[in-house]
Amino acid sequence: MKSKKRTTIYDIAEKLNIAPSSVSRALNNSSYVKESTKKLILQTAEELNYKMNSLASNLRKGQSKTIGVIVPRINQNFFSNVIAGIEDASYKQGYNLIICQSNESYEKEVQCVNTLINQHVDCIVISISVETINYQHLKNILDHHIELIQFDRVADELETLKVINDTLQASYEAVNHLITQGYKRIALLEGPQSLNIFRQRKEGYLQALKKHNMPVLNELMLENAWTKDLGAQATRKLLSLPNPPDAIFASTSDFSALGVLEVATAMNIKVPAQLGICGYSNEDFTEITSPSITTIDQFSVDMGKTIANLYFEEMKNTDVSATPKTISIKPKLITRSSTQRLTE
Amino acid sequence: MKSKKRTTIYDIAEKLNIAPSSVSRALNNSSYVKESTKKLILQTAEELNYKMNSLASNLRKGQSKTIGVIVPRINQNFFSNVIAGIEDASYKQGYNLIICQSNESYEKEVQCVNTLINQHVDCIVISISVETINYQHLKNILDHHIELIQFDRVADELETLKVINDTLQASYEAVNHLITQGYKRIALLEGPQSLNIFRQRKEGYLQALKKHNMPVLNELMLENAWTKDLGAQATRKLLSLPNPPDAIFASTSDFSALGVLEVATAMNIKVPAQLGICGYSNEDFTEITSPSITTIDQFSVDMGKTIANLYFEEMKNTDVSATPKTISIKPKLITRSSTQRLTE
DNA sequence: TTAAAAAATGCAATCGATTGCCGAAATTTA
DNA sequence: TAAATTTCGGCAATCGATTGCATTTTTTAA
Numbered sequence: 001m002k003s004k005k006r007t008t009i010y011d012i013a014e015k016l017n018i019a020p021s022s023v024s025r026a027l028n029n030s031s032y033v034k035e036s037t038k039k040l041i042l043q044t045a046e047e048l049n050y051k052m053n054s055l056a057s058n059l060r061k062g063q064s065k066t067i068g069v070i071v072p073r074i075n076q077n078f079f080s081n082v083i084a085g086i087e088d089a090s091y092k093q094g095y096n097l098i099i100c101q102s103n104e105s106y107e108k109e110v111q112c113v114n115t116l117i118n119q120h121v122d123c124i125v126i127s128i129s130v131e132t133i134n135y136q137h138l139k140n141i142l143d144h145h146i147e148l149i150q151f152d153r154v155a156d157e158l159e160t161l162k163v164i165n166d167t168l169q170a171s172y173e174a175v176n177h178l179i180t181q182g183y184k185r186i187a188l189l190e191g192p193q194s195l196n197i198f199r200q201r202k203e204g205y206l207q208a209l210k211k212h213n214m215p216v217l218n219e220l221m222l223e224n225a226w227t228k229d230l231g232a233q234a235t236r237k238l239l240s241l242p243n244p245p246d247a248i249f250a251s252t253s254d255f256s257a258l259g260v261l262e263v264a265t266a267m268n269i270k271v272p273a274q275l276g277i278c279g280y281s282n283e284d285f286t287e288i289t290s291p292s293i294t295t296i297d298q299f300s301v302d303m304g305k306t307i308a309n310l311y312f313e314e315m316k317n318t319d320v321s322a323t324p325k326t327i328s329i330k331p332k333l334i335t336r337s338s339t340q341r342l343t344e
Numbered sequence: 345m346k347s348k349k350r351t352t353i354y355d356i357a358e359k360l361n362i363a364p365s366s367v368s369r370a371l372n373n374s375s376y377v378k379e380s381t382k383k384l385i386l387q388t389a390e391e392l393n394y395k396m397n398s399l400a401s402n403l404r405k406g407q408s409k410t411i412g413v414i415v416p417r418i419n420q421n422f423f424s425n426v427i428a429g430i431e432d433a434s435y436k437q438g439y440n441l442i443i444c445q446s447n448e449s450y451e452k453e454v455q456c457v458n459t460l461i462n463q464h465v466d467c468i469v470i471s472i473s474v475e476t477i478n479y480q481h482l483k484n485i486l487d488h489h490i491e492l493i494q495f496d497r498v499a500d501e502l503e504t505l506k507v508i509n510d511t512l513q514a515s516y517e518a519v520n521h522l523i524t525q526g527y528k529r530i531a532l533l534e535g536p537q538s539l540n541i542f543r544q545r546k547e548g549y550l551q552a553l554k555k556h557n558m559p560v561l562n563e564l565m566l567e568n569a570w571t572k573d574l575g576a577q578a579t580r581k582l583l584s585l586p587n588p589p590d591a592i593f594a595s596t597s598d599f600s601a602l603g604v605l606e607v608a609t610a611m612n613i614k615v616p617a618q619l620g621i622c623g624y625s626n627e628d629f630t631e632i633t634s635p636s637i638t639t640i641d642q643f644s645v646d647m648g649k650t651i652a653n654l655y656f657e658e659m660k661n662t663d664v665s666a667t668p669k670t671i672s673i674k675p676k677l678i679t680r681s682s683t684q685r686l687t688e
Numbered sequence: 689t690t691a692a693a694a695a696a697t698g699c700a701a702t703c704g705a706t707t708g709c710c711g712a713a714a715t716t717t718a
Numbered sequence: 719t720a721a722a723t724t725t726c727g728g729c730a731a732t733c734g735a736t737t738g739c740a741t742t743t744t745t746t747a748a
Contacts, residue, residue: 006488008734019698024735032696051488054462055408056734059399059703066442074431075645080424087418087445091452096459098410099443101431108435115440118398144350144395258632285629288602301419352704363728368706376726400704403733 007048016044027052058120067311068098068116070109070126072153077283078300079127082151085304086125093312095122106131113137116146123147123311128155130192147314151307152298153195161314162326163307167197170296170331171204174278175249177294177333179212181341183247183276186214187238189225189260191252201251201280220245226252231259239267239275247276247339254279254286257293261338277338291337298331351392360388371396402464410440411655412460414470416448416497421627422644423471426495429648430469437656439466450475457481460490467491467655472499474536491658495651496642497539505658506670507651511541514640514675515548518622519593521638521677523556525685527591527620530558531582533569533604535596545595545624564589570596575603583611583619591620591683598623598630601637605682621682635681642675 009023016023018037026033026041033041044050058064067090071079087097098119100112109129116124117140124141127150135155141148142160151163178186188205191198202221209216219241225234231250238245250257257279261271269275271291279286282297306327314325353367360367362381370377370385377385388394402408411434415423431441442463444456453473460468461484468485471494479499485492486504495507522530532549535542546565553560563585569578575594582589594601601623605615613619615635623630626641650671658669 006734010734020735021699021737022697024737025697028736034696037696049484049487051458051461053403053464053734055399055403055464056703057736059397059403059705060734060736062703064399073428075421075424075428077419080419083443084417084419084445087443088447091444096463097443099427099431099441100435101428103432114395117395119440120397120399140393143393262632284627285632288606288629289632290634350704353706354704364705365707365729366727368704369727372706378726381726397704400733401706403735404704404706406733 006053007045007050008053009050011048012041012044012050015048016040063122064120065094066096066098066119066121067308068100068112068119068121068124070100070102070112070116070124072102072104072127072129074099074101078152078281078298081300082127082304082307085301085306086308087304088301089305089308089312093308095308102129104129104131106134110137113141117141117144121146123149125149125151125307125311127151127153128195130195133194147311149307149311151303153197156196159324161310161324163303163310164326164328165197165298165303165331166328167200167331168204168207170333171201171249171251172208173204173333174251174280174294174296175205175208176211177335178247178249178276178278178339179208179214181247181272181276181339183339183341184214185217185220185243185245186247186249186276187220187222187245189231189234189248189250189252189256190221190223191226192224198252205249205251225250225256225259228255228259228262231256232263233259235260235263239263239269246274247278249278251280254281254283254293254295257295257338258285258289261289261293272338272341276341282334286334286336289338291340294336294339295334296331297334299329303329350397351389351394352397353394355392356385356388356394359392360384407466408464409438410442410463410465411652412442412444412456412463412465412468414444414446414453414456414460414468416446416471416473418443418445422496422625422642425644426471426648426651429645429650430652431648432645433649433652433656437652439652446473448473448475450478454481457485461485461488465490467493469493469495469651469655471495471497472539474539477538491655493651493655495647497541500540503668505654505668507647507654508670508672509541509642509647509675510672511544511675512548512551514677515545515593515595516552517548517677518595518624518638518640519549519552520555521679522591522593522620522622522683523552523558525591525616525620525683527683527685528558529561529564529587529589530591530593530620531564531566531589533575533578533592533594533596533600534565534567535570536568542596549593549595569594569600569603572599572603572606575600576607577603579604579607583607583613590618591622593622595624598625598627598637598639601639601682602629602633605633605637616682616685620685626678630678630680633682635684638680638683639678640675641678643673647673 009020012023013020023041026038102109135158149161154162190202222234225231248260257277260277264271264275279293279295282295286293286295353364356367357364367385370382446453479502493505498506534546566578569575592604604621608615608619623637623639626639630637630639
């Protein structure tokens with residue numbers, strides 16, 4: 001292989017003195033090529049170290065066997081797990097993954113979408129950025145006849161395939177669990193309400209309170225506490241209230257919950273005795289803090305597999321009229337020491 | 345956009361009654377198109393919601409502006425951080441990323457390489473699987489005139505661009521630190537010796553012992569303890585020795601170190617007083633265990649950026665004869681409570 | 689042995705963008 | 719006003735694989 005150019009089917013054809021079309025057919029193991037010539041072609045391809053040019057093939061076939069994925073951050077546990085799941089399932093079907101991260105920026109998200117459209121991907125999988133409130137770019141995907149699957153953070157009003165967690169339910173169960181454990185004043189750390197998942201987590205909280213006839217106290221609901229530092233900051237504020245909460249549901253993330261725990265520990269407040277803490281996402285570390293943190297598992301790798309398989313299912317389905325499917329995965333409340341006040 | 349087909353430069357050309365070549369030139373903002381017509385073309389492209397077909401463009405230009413990345417697992421902190429770094433730097437240069445995971449399987453790694461060659465990527469970035477001991481597939485990448493960058497887990501004997509950590513040095517420093525803290529019998533949890541990084545970590549351990557004239561005890565070196573469970577298992581074995589170690593360097597990973605810590609805690613052995621523990625990788629959780637775990641930071645996101653930028657640098661460099669560069673990033677020892685026996 | 693059917697292969701257009709080359713138009717210079 | 723430049727824009731080939739249709743070869747049936 002010292003030549004400057006790659007081997008093409010023309011090289012193989014020339015060497016064997018046959019037509020390129022036959023080479024193509026043989027390589028695709030298709031109909032109507034004599035066994036003997038097929039074997040000869042395959043052998044020659046091997047010899048010449050032939051690798052097909054997917055660009056040419058895809059151009060001609062009008063499909064790329066590629067799935068584009070856009071997430072806010074690749075290196076965030078939940079997302080990297082989802083991606084791993086998508087990769088696993090896609091690979092088995094011979095599909096490749098092009099990955100982009102929006103960095104939580106609307107502008108970059110739009111650019112990512114455009115790149116993926118250019119790349120002629122067959123499907124785009126997206127979890128929108130916190131800034132995204134306009135969905136023109138997503139509609140544009142559909143206009144270009146590219147399958148669109150939203151997951152986790154989805155734009156409800158857009159009719160597309162969706163794979164989500166039953167966030168409301170999970171949130172409801174978490175708060176319900178806190179109430180069952182005897183906590184009376186439960187605070188909520190909210191995420192940006194522009195994202196539906198955070199709205200749902202709040203709604204679950206509200207529903208649980210209502211169910212138990214507990215008052216909704218505005219002073220106990222703090223927005224935008226979705227990092228460890230912001231969680232810590234919010235906690236300081238909450239705990240210095242004249243009538244502080246006896247439990248905090250960090251609905252935004254486990255990192256936020258970690259911030260809560262650190263502040264509580266620093267203030268010498270006993271968890272779970274004096275303060276209950278519940279996070280969200282089941283990050284690895286929640287198991288090993290002391291006390292370990294109650295949280296919610298989202299089955300992220302499975303979610304990824306579900307997403308990919310949803311696409312492959314949908315592919316077969318030529319029925320265009322069908323309403324876009326939404327798959328909801330039930331997350332699981334993992335109760336740990338940080339909320340275990342009763343010993344039953 | 346209800347038409348079945350995407351807008352092409354031919355559609356634009358036809359609508360404006362000019363040649364496709366002019367459209368192409370205008371779109372590429374290239375030479376020799378009158379300002380007025382250029383503006384007209386751009387405007388029409390916008391109107392028709394034109395998105396260029398990168399497949400066609402790349403085919404013609406013989407390059408894809410795409411970088412392929414192969415890692416053992418996408419959802420492993422170190423790798424997802426590196427990927428995030430690569431994405432960040434690549435995006436700025438207008439490059440896309442195709443991601444594959446080898447799942448630590450040699451066979452899948454080979455398949456990934458082949459796919460990426462097919463995809464005509466301009467560069468392949470790889471951290472080899474634990475099974476990989478044959479490098480024919482990597483040579484094949486070079487044969488196809490694709491730039492190859494190895495990182496972290498590299499095949500030393502293959503002359504390619506490399507981005508690595510100075511693992512030996514880091515390991516040496518870690519053990520040195522343990523010795524300075526007064527630990528006398530330091531055990532080593534080794535990773536698979538087929539991977540050079542694990543050989544180097546062991547070598548650093550050995551060199552540090554030698555430097556301080558400490559004996560090398562085979563009973564204190566256990567191979568294959570690179571998960572939490574295996575780390576725990578190894579620890580149980582070590583601590584039940586007639587003459588157990590007073591420190592354990594889990595050179596494989598922080599997860600392994602976590603296993604060590606859990607066993608020690610369960611056995612009521614005081615860390616760091618009775619047992620020192622040092623991990624590797626600076627996973628998030630090492631900061632929040634009690635006690636927090638001493639470990640080594642690899643600057644993974646930066647590593648990713650370095651990788652991408654190395655490629656872009658190399659691109660400019662038309663000098664083919666130059667020896668492949670190796671960039672070594674110095675990791676940093678993060679000393680925490682788990683080894684802090686002295687209070688100086 | 690010959691006609692009909694089936695199997696194998698070849699021809700040439702196609703996918704969409706790019707680009708070298710050439711000619712046309714516009715501009716400058718003499 | 720004519721000639722020489724310079725600027726624009728078009729033609730057509732090209733990248734490599736695929737595929738509908740035509741043609742040739744082989745096989746089967748009559």
